[in-house]
Amino acid sequence: MRKKYDPIPVPFHQRLRELRVRVLPVAVFVGIAIVVALLWEERVQSPGLMGHVVADKSVVSSPDRGLFVNFHYSEFDDVREGDYLGEVVINDPGLINARLDIIRNEINLIEEGLDPVINDQRNRMNLEGLRVDLMNTRISLAEVKLQKQQSLADYNRVAQLYENELVSEQEYERARTELDLNRTREEEKEDLIEYLTGSLEVVSNYGSYSTQSERDPVLAAIRVQERRLEALQLELEPKSLYSPIDGVISQVNHRNGEQVDPGSQLLIIESREPTHIVGYVRQPFTISPEVGMEVEVRTRKPGRDFFTSNIVQLGGHIKMIEDNLQRPGAIYESGLPVQIAIGDIEDITLTPGEIVDIVLRPAR
Secondary structure, three states, X not given: OOOOOXXXXXXHHHHHHHHHHHHHHHHHHHHHHHHHHHHHHHHHOOOOEEEEEEXXXXXXXXXXXXXXXXXXXXXXOEEOOXXXXXXXXXXXXXXXXHHHHHHHHHHHHHHHOOOOOOHHHHHHHHHHHHHHXXXXXXXXXXXXXXXXXXXXXXXXHHHHHHHOOOOOHHHHHHHHHHHHHHHHHHHHHHHHHHHHXXXXXXXXXXXXXXXXXXXXXXXXXXXXXXXXXXXXXXXXXXXXXXXXXXXXXXXEOOOOOEEEOOOOEEEEEEEEEEEEEEEEEEOOOOOOOOOOOEEEEEOOOOOOOEEEEEEEEEOOOOEEOOHHHOOOOOOOOEEEEEEEEXXXXXXXXXXXXXXXXXXXXXXX
């Protein structure tokens, strides 16, 4: 018959030691695994796509061939919508003179058509001849204005070089004299036009045709040339350029005083305020994007800020993904572009052009 012995008491520190050696490591491991899983889900989960923050951008182009003048901005300068940026001065005398010659020849044909008129129609001829003289003077004025614009551009260029002591005083005086001469010629032509206009009004009151039907053919021909001349004069005016948006000048392709062609990109203005995000859903689609689908946008700044938004538009075609949005090692990747709203976000600053990670959250 075996004796029953009392159990040997285990000291408390021995029980605590066994708890620390056997149970505590398992509990710590399980806790760390749970924390890692949660962090992976919230922070490290592979994004569905990458995108970049987009802002308004505007390209300022030249409306015509000429000199780009009065431009005094540089890269990174801020501009407001409607700010004066400069102007393009037309300086193609060959084209302008050719068009003026066409108008002049048309006027000469009208003038020659008046020669056979009999003597009792001399007053009528004088009236139409005076009109022709007025048109010829206006053509000469257009030529003088073109020459003045060219001499003004030359003077501004020489004056700037003279201030920097890059040209002689003789060259500077020559440019100024040429400009003054063209200004004087312009004033004289304008005075002559004013005189001929007054004389035409007087003669028309006493020597005009008796009926409107008799004077229609000649007047109609002259009026056509007047309209053509007015249109040409408008083309000769400098084309002023203004900022289309608020933003910063990000690129300057042509500097002050350079010759530009029609459609030349002079500068690019970019807004500082982002409008939306564009991302690319790569092929093959694991999730088909839809308008209204919820997404999570994550920044790449320290702390990995994120916010929830949604898809507002889908692209119509699959296209090549931009180089900066392709995955490391990839050369050619294509995807469907999607537009994502930024919405009203607080305490998160997005910079236009910034790359962000996007996770699609399809409805369950």
